[in-house]
Amino acid sequence: MPTTSRPDKAPARASATGRRRDPEASRAAILEAAREAFTERGYARATIRDIARRAGVTHGLVMLHFTSKERLFLAAVPGTRDLTDLVAGDRETLPERIAAGFVERMESNPSGDPFVALLRSAATNEAAAANLYTAMQAHSESAYREALTGDDMDVRIGMLAAQLIGVTFTRYIVKVGRLAEMSADELRVHLSRVLHQILFA
Amino acid sequence: MPTTSRPDKAPARASATGRRRDPEASRAAILEAAREAFTERGYARATIRDIARRAGVTHGLVMLHFTSKERLFLAAVPGTRDLTDLVAGDRETLPERIAAGFVERMESNPSGDPFVALLRSAATNEAAAANLYTAMQAHSESAYREALTGDDMDVRIGMLAAQLIGVTFTRYIVKVGRLAEMSADELRVHLSRVLHQILFA
Numbered sequence: 278m279p280t281t282s283r284p285d286k287a288p289a290r291a292s293a294t295g296r297r298r299d300p301e302a303s304r305a306a307i308l309e310a311a312r313e314a315f316t317e318r319g320y321a322r323a324t325i326r327d328i329a330r331r332a333g334v335t336h337g338l339v340m341l342h343f344t345s346k347e348r349l350f351l352a353a354v355p356g357t358r359d360l361t362d363l364v365a366g367d368r369e370t371l372p373e374r375i376a377a378g379f380v381e382r383m384e385s386n387p388s389g390d391p392f393v394a395l396l397r398s399a400a401t402n403e404a405a406a407a408n409l410y411t412a413m414q415a416h417s418e419s420a421y422r423e424a425l426t427g428d429d430m431d432v433r434i435g436m437l438a439a440q441l442i443g444v445t446f447t448r449y450i451v452k453v454g455r456l457a458e459m460s461a462d463e464l465r466v467h468l469s470r471v472l473h474q475i476l477f478a
Numbered sequence: 479m480p481t482t483s484r485p486d487k488a489p490a491r492a493s494a495t496g497r498r499r500d501p502e503a504s505r506a507a508i509l510e511a512a513r514e515a516f517t518e519r520g521y522a523r524a525t526i527r528d529i530a531r532r533a534g535v536t537h538g539l540v541m542l543h544f545t546s547k548e549r550l551f552l553a554a555v556p557g558t559r560d561l562t563d564l565v566a567g568d569r570e571t572l573p574e575r576i577a578a579g580f581v582e583r584m585e586s587n588p589s590g591d592p593f594v595a596l597l598r599s600a601a602t603n604e605a606a607a608a609n610l611y612t613a614m615q616a617h618s619e620s621a622y623r624e625a626l627t628g629d630d631m632d633v634r635i636g637m638l639a640a641q642l643i644g645v646t647f648t649r650y651i652v653k654v655g656r657l658a659e660m661s662a663d664e665l666r667v668h669l670s671r672v673l674h675q676i677l678f679a
Contacts, residue, residue: 395652396600397601399601403652407653410652410654411654411655414654432657432668435655435656435657436657436668436669440641442643442648446647447611447643450607451604451608451611453608454611454636455615455632456636459633474676
C-alpha cells in the first residue's frame with residue numbers, strides 16, 4: 278500500500294489491485310483523497326499524482342474516472358456538486374435557493390468552497406484558476422439550462438457568478454466591510470434580492 | 479539626490495530640501511513616484527519608504543500629505559480618485575456612469591486599477607488587502623452619500639463593489655468565460671443594467 282502524507286490520520290485502504298476491481302469503491306476513495314488533498318494543499322498545488330497515491334490507485338484510473346483535475350475538484354467539493362439538485366424546483370425561487378445554499382456552505386466551511394479555491398488559486402497560478410473557472414462555468418451553464426431560458430442567460434449566469442465571487446472575496450477572504458459585518462441571515466436576504474435581479478430583471 | 483531603482487528612466491528630481499519648501503510640488507512628485515512604485519511592485523509590496531526615496535522626500539513628508547499607504551494609493555491611481563466627479567450629476571444615470579468609467583479604465587490599463595490591486599494584494603498579504611478594501615469602501619461611501627439615500631445604501635454599495643470585484647477577477651485576471659469574451663461595449667451595457675438594479679431596485 279502506498280504511503281500517504283498523513284499516515285496517522287488516513288483510514289486503512291484497499292490495495293490498488295482491489296480498487297481497480299471495484300469502480301464504485303475506487304471512485305469513492307478518489308473523491309475522499311481529493312477532498313483531503315485540496316483542503317491541505319489548495320486547488321492549484323494539489324496534484325492528481327498525490328491524490329492517486331492517497332487513494333491507493335493509479336494516476337490513469339483517476340483520469341479515467343474524472344478526466345481532469347478541474348472536474349475531479351468539482352465532483353469532490355460541495356457547491357457545484359450540488360447545483361443540479363439546487364436548480365431542480367420552482368424557477369421563481371431559484372435565486373433564494375442559490376443564496377441560501379451559498380451562505381450555508383460558506384458559513385460552515387469556506388476553505389473547501391469552489392469560489393475560495395478559485396480566488397486563492399489565481400494568486401499562485403492564473404492558468405489553473407482559468408481552467409477551474411472554465412469548468413465551473415460549463416457545469417453551471419449546463420445545470421441552469423434546465424431551469425432558465427433566454428438569449429442572454431449565459432451572460433446573466435456570468436454576472437451571477439461574478440457577484441458570488443465578489444461576495445466571497447469580501448466576506449470570506451479580506452473579511453472586512455458591510456458585507457463581512459452583517460449576519461449570515463442578512464447576507465442571505467440581500468444576496469437573494471441581488472441574484473433575483475441579475476437572473477430575471 | 480537619492481537614487482531610485484530605475485535611475486535610467488526616472489526624470490531629474492529636485493532635492494529633498496527643495497521639495498519641503500513647495501508643498502504642491504512635493505505632493506505631485508509623491509503621487510508620480512507612488513504610481514511608478516505601485517505599478518512596478520504591486521500594492522502589497524510597494525513601501526512608503528521606497529516611494530519617498532523615488533520622490534526625493536522624507537518618509538515623514540509622505541505621511542504628512544497622505545497619512546497611510548492606502549490613502550496614498552487611492553489618491554494616486556485612477557478609479558476611486560475620480561469617483562467624486564463621477565457621482566456628481568443625474569442620480570438616475572449614475573449606474574451607467576459607474577459602468578462606463580469602470581470599463582474605460584479597465585480596458586485601457588487594468589494593471590493600475592484599484593480592484594486589480596485589491597485582488598492581487600490579497601494573494602500575498604490579506605492584511606494589506608483588508609486595509610485597502612476598508613479605505614476604498616470609506617472613500618466610496620463618502621462619495622456616494624452625496625447622491626444616494628436610504629437605510630440600506632451602504633449594503634447596496636457593498637454589493638456593487640462585490641459585482642465590480644467579481645467582473646474584474648473574471649475578465650481581467652483569469653480572463654475566461656462569457657464576461658471575458660464579450661466586447662467592452664457589451665460589458666458596459668450589461669454592467670449598467672446590473673449596477674442599476676443593485677443600487678435602485
